[in-house]
Amino acid sequence: MENLDNPNTENQTSINLNKSEDQFQSRIDMIELRASLNKVKAEIGKVIVGQESMIEHLLAALLSNGHVLIEGVPGVAKTITAKLLAKTIDVRFSRIQFTPDLMPSDILGTSVFSVKNSEFEFKKGPVFSNFILIDEINRSPAKTQSALFEVMEERQITMDGTRYIMEDPFLVIATQNPIEHEGTYRLPEAQLDRFLFKINVGYPNLQQEIAIIKNQHESKKEDKTEGINHVITAEQLKNYQHLVKEIVVETQLMEYIAKIIINTRENQFLYLGASPRASLALLTASKAFAALRGRDFVTPEDIKEASYAVLRHRVIVSPEREMEGLTADEIIRQILEGIEIPR
Numbered sequence: 001m002e003n004l005d006n007p008n009t010e011n012q013t014s015i016n017l018n019k020s021e022d023q024f025q026s027r028i029d030m031i032e033l034r035a036s037l038n039k040v041k042a043e044i045g046k047v048i049v050g051q052e053s054m055i056e057h058l059l060a061a062l063l064s065n066g067h068v069l070i071e072g073v074p075g076v077a078k079t080i081t082a083k084l085l086a087k088t089i090d091v092r093f094s095r096i097q098f099t100p101d102l103m104p105s106d107i108l109g110t111s112v113f114s115v116k117n118s119e120f121e122f123k124k125g126p127v128f129s130n131f132i133l134i135d136e137i138n139r140s141p142a143k144t145q146s147a148l149f150e151v152m153e154e155r156q157i158t159m160d161g162t163r164y165i166m167e168d169p170f171l172v173i174a175t176q177n178p179i180e181h182e183g184t185y186r187l188p189e190a191q192l193d194r195f196l197f198k199i200n201v202g203y204p205n206l207q208q209e210i211a212i213i214k215n216q217h218e219s220k221k222e223d224k225t226e227g228i229n230h231v232i233t234a235e236q237l238k239n240y241q242h243l244v245k246e247i248v249v250e251t252q253l254m255e256y257i258a259k260i261i262i263n264t265r266e267n268q269f270l271y272l273g274a275s276p277r278a279s280l281a282l283l284t285a286s287k288a289f290a291a292l293r294g295r296d297f298v299t300p301e302d303i304k305e306a307s308y309a310v311l312r313h314r315v316i317v318s319p320e321r322e323m324e325g326l327t328a329d330e331i332i333r334q335i336l337e338g339i340e341i342p343r
Helices: 008-024 031-045 052-064 078-087 104-108 142-154 206-218 234-245 251-266 276-292 300-311 319-323 328-338
Strands: 068-072 093-097 109-114 119-124 131-135 156-159 162-165 171-176 197-201 270-272
Touching (some): 031 052, 031 234, 031 276, 052 068, 052 078, 052 197, 052 234, 068 078, 078 093, 078 131, 078 171, 104 109, 104 142, 109 156, 119 162, 197 300, 234 276, 251 276, 251 300, 251 328, 276 300, 300 328
Parallel strands (some): 068 171, 068 197, 093 131, 131 171
Antiparallel strands (some): 109 119, 156 162
């Protein structure tokens, strides 16, 4: 007969509970990472009202070491948010305004003959920085846009047979206007594929609009970035990026990612599906979203949250469906709803 009064029973239960707690303890310490990112949000919040989704995606891209394309109508804080993000990190920052007459050498640099040394010297362009803000990237023709292909994908530039490696961290944030088409040049698919995320920025709601007006009325600063402090060093950022790579992804979640990508290729509403590069981007972005939530493991929700920004610029809606008003986001939503979530 079982002894219900056994004094060891309580101790045994306690041991089992402790074991259970240990099993769920974080294997990777995310405390410093989360604290630093919260400081970044607080600094950006000194100026920006709302736009939480854009800021979250920018931070995820930062942790993923991936480039970002921000699309939105003029005046929704695309450029200023990118500038504020760059200022919160102690790195070099360059801003390039793309115009129709911009040449590749204006971005990458050019070789100049030195009378002193009687030889050509390479003068580095503004792309030799850590954070590159490209404003209105679709204002320049294909020749100039293609100058970014190598540096965005391989983080290097080859000029006159010499290879120049970009200094880490290296992040390109580009903006474009979705409604103005005159004087613009559509980005080719190969260029779009080099962006980890495409973030669509909408209008603020009524309360946010009122807060924006009040902030402007009460602010005495001419420069909106004034008073924004460095809260992360370049070395810290590189450590965080390395930490994110260690986040655990279960095999069934990798299969879930693969099913999403395969479904984009087989979807009848899409003319072009996503490539294997999209699979890798979705994996990386999911880890970053897990880190933003303070977890050292990826969940299906992380994958679903990352899917829209990772895929919307990598798929092409078939012309007949596009004429009916069907968007890439709606098709992605249908794909996510049609795939069983792993448990």
